[in-house]
Amino acid sequence: NAGVTQTPKFQVLKTGQSMTLQCAQDMNHNSMYWYRQDPGMGLRLIYYSASEGTTDKGEVPNGYNVSRLNKREFSLRLESAAPSQTSVYFCASSEGTLHTDTQYFGPGTRLTVL
């Protein structure tokens, strides 16, 4: 099992450009999540998808959109990138939405917006 995979690993954008971060999991998990990690701030939830066909906003959704393409894939789109979106982005998945469910994380995408 590859677990949770993310592409690309690194990306540099100019302000105003758009891009999509891809995430896929092969664990047959129902729930998927997008976080951003900034120094000294831990991880903050951007969007999550409790199950295929549903998405909900997290703590910091502004400037982002998501698509739960199918059970395996959950993409994050930046329509018009801003320097404040420079961050490391992590995708995660869990079997369900129970409070005790473990979230499994991908390796991350390091995004720089100039």
Place this chain on the structure above:
Amino acid sequence: AQSVTQLGSHVSVSEGALVLLRCNYSSSVPPYLFWYVQYPNQGLQLLLKYTSAATLVKGINGFEAEFKKSETSFHLTKPSAHMSDAAEYFCAVSDGGTSYGKLTFGQGTILTVHP
């Protein structure tokens, strides 16, 4: 709403010494608590989790944590540090209310292990 505070953004220990990473939580309902570890340039990996079954939780790599409701704490310990423990550690809480499955993370503690 729940929150997590990790005391100390950096902790430095000698190899073989006790590791103690502090985590305090705030939650209006019984919490579920997690410790994750992040090695350089990698994603987060679960170390252990508290799910109300036992207050002392044992995890991977010799780590354990004790849930203390009276102190609203969930500190992570390891009796003897190893060089391979150098990483960033995150405490997280998932409260038992309506925000099912969503974790709130602390700001992280970077552990340095000196030979």
